[in-house]
Amino acid sequence: MKRPLLFVIMPFGVRPLIDGTDHDFDAFYSQVLRPVALNADFDVLRVDEIDQVGTITNQAFKQLYAADIVVADVSAPNSNVYYELGVRQALSSGATILVAERGADLPFDIASQRVLLYDRDFLNDTAFRDRFRNALAVNKAPMSNPVQDALKDIGVAPDPQKDQAAFEREFASKIARATRDEQLVAVWHWAKQFQNLPVSGLLSLANGLARVEDYKTAAGVLGAAYPVAEEDYEVHRQRGFYLRKFGDYDGGLRELNRALELNPHDPQTLGMLGGTVKRQHKYAEALNYYERAVRLAPSSLYLRVAHAGMVMLAYPDESHRARELYEALNTDVENSEYLVGDYWADLVATECNFVLGNFDRAYERAADAIKNGAHPADAQSSAEQIRMLGEVGVHNEQAVAIAEWLVLAARSDGKNVSAPRLASAGDLSSQHxxxxxxxxxxxxxxxxxxxxxxxxxxxxxxxxxxxxxxxxxxxxxxxxxxxxxxxxxxxxxxxxxxxxxxxxxxxxxxxxxxxxxxxxxxxxxxxxxxxxxxxxxxxxxxxxxxxxxxxxxxxxxxxxxxxxxxxxxxxxxxxxxxxxxxxxxxxxxxxxxxxxxxxxxxxxxxxxxxxxxxxxxxxxxxxxxxxxxxxxxxxxxxxxxxxxxxxxPEPLMPARKAQDVMLxxxxxxxxxxxxxxxxxxxxxxxxxxxxxxxxxxxxxxxxxxxxxxxxxxxxxxxxxxxxxxxxxxxxxxxxxxxxxxxxxxxxxxxxxxxxxxxxxxxxxxxxxxxxxxxxxxxxx
Structure with missing residues (x-):
């Protein structure tokens, strides 16, 4: 999973406290809060560090909603900090840590909450660093706050402990409304604060994250389904696929093998196992998985094209066997009226025509796949297979060009896909x-x-x-x-x-x-x-x-x-x-x-x-x-x-004199x-x-x-x-x-x-x- 995010809300620069003394909030952030959190394996962010386009308020609200932990420095009576703290506690049940300089005058509304106090000489306050470090470890778990507690009491915020059905409806509606990657991640940050999340909702959310190619978070989402889903082969299968997609082959194989134990005759699991060991260049082992899968599901386009490709990769000296499989598959796809408008069939036909040397037709079917809604992840998977075939000598130059065009076209949302062509080295993005x-x-x-x-x-x-x-x-x-x-x-x-x-x-x-x-x-x-x-x-x-x-x-x-x-x-x-x-x-x-x-x-x-x-x-x-x-x-x-x-740049040592060398x-x-x-x-x-x-x-x-x-x-x-x-x-x-x-x-x-x-x-x-x-x- 991605590293947890810690978002800090505080005044900026040097500001006066209520006793009239000045306090350097930037120094406290950069020299205390930030390094401690980074060492605790958090990504750390303050609103002035956000480099995305948009209004500051909207950007702050996104972080207040999605951050794993929010730290609020309430040392000074700052209206922005109090406002953002209220927004955080109303939007999210995620952890919020309050910090303040020792002796600060805290308002009645937050005085009842736990506040970590630090000395005015905060650079030498090692005790605060220890308390803050411990708070980061403890508060990775769900926690309550007075605003969320009140909202649950009056029935505004769903509480799975009181009404599981209402919570599941709310969870499902949030997933349905989320279309972009940051929205899906925000739903996950909201949901993971609760216990016993519904497995169906987790599968749906993970699938949405996979669609935007955030496989690492998707794997983390399904990890929350255990131990309830320990005997659910579908959860193991999907989590194994996501782990493999971001490079954790060992973890992916463990999950996929567990799924196969639970359902030994699932062709999809066998296909995913084949795809995983293929990426480890274990071609003979991968071919064995694909052959078993095709026997179980002989009409599956995905398994048939994967099987044909693996015959080519495992035995390049016997390419006629693979070409026969591709020819049969291409005939079935090209002649089926039921597959018109199916982007996955278009991608299969792209690979078949490429192998058979029909490059113009391969481009046409690739363009059809994009027009019919092929997702970038699907295009990437097809392109990866074509590249691998090129590496064993199957039309190497055309393999590179078609694969790169396919990925670029899918990522451009279908724009300019009507005129595919063999690209030169100078006008395509490099993969090196x-x-x-x-x-x-x-x-x-x-x-x-x-x-x-x-x-x-x-x-x-x-x-x-x-x-x-x-x-x-x-x-x-x-x-x-x-x-x-x-x-x-x-x-x-x-x-x-x-x-x-x-x-x-x-x-x-x-x-x-x-x-x-x-x-x-x-x-x-x-x-x-x-x-x-x-x-x-x-x-x-x-x-x-x-x-x-x-x-x-x-x-x-x-x-x-x-x-x-x-x-x-x-x-x-x-x-x-x-x-x-x-x-x-x-x-x-x-x-x-x-x-x-x-x-x-x-x-x-x-x-x-x-x-x-x-x-x-x-x-x-x-x-x-x-x-x-x-x-x-x-x-x-x-x-x-x-x-x-x-x-x-050389550091300036305290004892260094003006005439000393600093170069x-x-x-x-x-x-x-x-x-x-x-x-x-x-x-x-x-x-x-x-x-x-x-x-x-x-x-x-x-x-x-x-x-x-x-x-x-x-x-x-x-x-x-x-x-x-x-x-x-x-x-x-x-x-x-x-x-x-x-x-x-x-x-x-x-x-x-x-x-x-x-x-x-x-x-x-x-x-x-x-x-x-x-x-x-x-x-x-």
Whole structure:
């Protein structure tokens, strides 16, 4: 489910209290309420932070109605706060927490309610933080308030304890009136305050949420049906489907298998099981489920088309078997007068005609599906199947074009669906995703027996290894974005280990191998560059030329001989002890990933046991320029390096004097020339690590006599923070981070949305989970 929402109502800025003293409400919010709630796994919002279009009053009312918890600061006699508090308690039986500065004069109407008091010196009031944290945990359960109690007493608000039938009618009418996603979510926030919710209503509400593709909340809704519905196979089946849709395959399989136990002959459950294991690339197992389902329901269009597709995916060398199934199915659909106007039949016919090579007819049936009311989720499911068929060699180029057009047309509410065409790479939204991780720091510091782990994610009772953490996150994003794993890239921008030893690199190799295997992302889809901790400083003392040996041995083993030579075209070293090592400027990688050319730079040219700073050098940049014309590069080029080009804001330390240095000194020392040359070569993206906190910046260098088509455009410089370092290595209460970068267009065009950058973070605390930390869309 989505993280619970905490909405804060309070005065803004510095306001006088009744005793004449001033109180900084913004500081109390930003430095006390917000961080405590975020650490308790809440999304936190104040009305001045809402960035949606609309009137402030309506936006506030939506939050007052839908928020899981509302916090009201009643320290000052503020009419807006009292008004919004009354609205909250009249609209919702959700939890409301009142807070006030100690000594505040509370009105009679709210004095009888529990109020959490905080000291005037609230920054040092740790007791209040503890009370507030406990209140957040307790008040996740339903609670009463005097307004709701009064409304129930006079019969205005439904009370399931007194009149279950009236409550169920009210519940059903609210679901029927809700058409948009925020309305459906609001109904759920209202309903979940009550106990023993009707199963039929929960199924209806979950179905509505699934229609707007909020599968996570839909799964949460059906979770509330237990234990009453523990023996209801339909609840288990639908919940399993929703869990699978947002990437929780393990949870989905548990629910679907339970549904099959309760009803072993349900073809729909068998079909959903087939769809789930298909997305795990277990094609033979999926085919078994579909064959069983088709035997039970031989006339089901959904099962027949899924079965035909799975025959093609499981046995691509025997495609004639699948074509026979598609031909029979297409004949039945095209000749049935009963299926005219059925959008699902249109989608089935789209897939059949695509496989059979009737592309014009496939587009016609796709357009019919949209006109006849196909929902985006249905179009996405059909498009996903067509993409998978393309990946095993079935009309690959047309598969991409038809699938993307189908999704775009469904999401445009049927507009401009009358003229489908094969689309070029430049005018369709891209589906390419970059999972950017950095600074995993596998390894230890200190002597054996007294060594300290420099990597955070260890398998124990309270945590799991990083490969499993990221597996779950990557799967969720791929499912949410409708992106095949083959259309994604993992970027590891250095400091994968801590001391540069072979033993540490073995841990990284195991981490990447498991992550790739679990997500379906190939090793050729991983971009790796060295960081300062990937250099063996002990070896550097003895022989400077051998300091990259362990790193190069690691990437050579990870990619394999043939792929390594393709990715590192400048390295000729045969990995024999006595042979000459490559120069640092030759450790340049080149990988074409869909529409993006990734160039991995070595920013550790001078890194050794004495010199710890970033440097790239003109020699390396010249070699990159010579490689690019032969790279068959796409429209978008991304440079990956470890050190950062642009400085980070440095914190002002209390004891720092005016003459003390306040500049970030850990940037690439030749950043100016690197920035200039990358811009001249036409790069759009620079991805880096090194700093243990994220940053997103744009930078442009104006140059004389520029001949590049990208002249005058900015470099988008994205640092993803540190993904795996231990708490001791994080500065200023930072979290661990990684970034998800989606290429929105295959071609960079001025004024058009180009890339979207999402930060994900995990706080350093027991039980923390990955959570969104920011999202930006950058134009070309």
């Amino acid at each position: 995703l970059i999972f950017h991780i950095s600074d995993t720091h596998f390894g230890t510091l200190g002597e054996p027996g007294n060594a300290r782990q420099m990597h955070r994610y260890l398998d124990d009772e309270n945590s799991q290894r990083l490969s499993l953490e990221l597996r779950d996150e990557f799967r969720r994003v791929l499912t949410q974005e409708g992106c095949d794993p083959k259309d994604s890239t993992i970027v590891l921008s250095g400091d994968s280990v801590y001391s540069g030893t072979l033993e540490e690199f073995k841990l990284v190799a195991d981490f990447l191998a498991e992550l790739c295997d679990e997500t379906g992302i190939g090793r050729d889809q991983v971009v790796i560059v060295p960081g300062n901790h990937d250099i063996d400083w002990d070896v550097a003392k003895a022989d400077l030329k051998k300091r990259f040996d362990n790193y190069l041995s690691f990437v050579h083993q990870f990619y394999g001989e043939n792929l390594f030579r393709k990715i590192y075209p400048l390295i000729t070293w045969n990995f024999q002890v006595s042979s000459a090592r490559p120069e640092p400027s030759e450790i340049v990688s080149l990988q074409q990933r869909g529409p993006i050319t990734f160039v991995g730079l070595n920013s550790c040219v001078f890194e050794d046991h004495q010199h710890h700073y970033g440097y790239v050098g003109l020699k390396q940049l010249k070699r990159v320029a010579e490689l690019l014309p032969d790279a068959n590069s796409g429209e978008v080029m991304a440079a990956v390096m470890h050190h950062h080009l642009l400085p980070y 970030d000194m850990s940037t690439v020392r030749d950043a100016g020339i690197v920035e200039q040359r990358l811009s001249r070569l036409g790069f759009s993206l620079v991805l880096h690590g090194h700093k243990h906190k994220p940053q997103l910046r744009e930078t442009a260098v104006r140059q004389r006599a520029e001949g590049s088509a990208f002249a005058g455009r900015s470099l988008i410089v994205s640092g993803c923070g540190s993904t795996g370092v231990s708490e001791q290595e994080l500065e200023h209460n930072q979290s661990n981070h990684f970034a998800v970068i989606k290429l929105l267009r295959n071609r960079r065009e001025a004024g058009a949305d180009f890339v979207r950058v999402d930060w994900r973070e995990m706080a350093v605390q027991l039980g923390a989970e990955w959570a969104p930390a920011g999202r930006w869309v950058v134009k070309g």
